[in-house]
Amino acid sequence: MSLFNIFNVAGSGMSAQSVRLNTTASNIANADSVSSSVGETYRARHPIFEAEMSKAQQHQSASASVAVKGIVESDLPLNKEFAPDHPMADTDGFIYKPNVNVMEEMANMISASRSYQMNVQVTEAAKSMLQQTLRIGK
Template identity: 85%
Template sequence: MSLFNIFNVAGSGMSAQSVRLNTTASNIANADAVSSSIGTTYRARHPIFEATMNQAQKQQQSSVGVAVKGIVESDLPLTKTFSPNHPMADTDGYIYKPNVNVMEEMADMISASRSYQMNVQVTDAAKSMLQQTLRIGKS
């Protein structure tokens, strides 16, 4: 694997973790949203990643990057609360809250942040190795 390929792999990892951080932040921001119907209630979203194997097979590489295949909504049940005095209550007096678990989202955010940070460190190490190689070749 060439050092230049490391930049591609680490860059795709940073891009994927950036999407993961954004969806997690969106989930946390909407955790306290209230709705009057199941259909309009915010649902937790999570990115789905895939290795870019097709590209690696075409180029016969041993290293592959990662791509965001899509973002899916969680199918966990929503929280239904009886609150007839709430302004968003439906005709039966219920309000609906998102299926976002803030503790899980915070753990996911920490994990995504650390993964992003590790990809940055890999990029910095590769850059340092390339600079050393250039210095050796210059001497």
């Protein structure tokens, strides 16, 4: 593996974790939203990552970057609450809340933040090794 490939792998990891952080932040921001119908209610979203190992194996390279394949909505049931006095209540007196678990989202945010931080440290270590290698040639 070339030392320059480390920057590509770490960069793709930082990009993927950035998408994860943004998705998690969106979930937390919409956790308390209310709707009067199932179709209008916010649903938790999660990114799907794909390690590009197959491409790396075809090129006989030892490095594999990370790609965001897509963002999917959670299929967990929405929270239905009986609140006939709420202005957003439907004709039966129910309001619908997102299927966002704030505790899980906070754990996801911490994990994504740590992963991003680790990729930054890998980049800094590779940069330091490259600088030391260049100093040897002087």
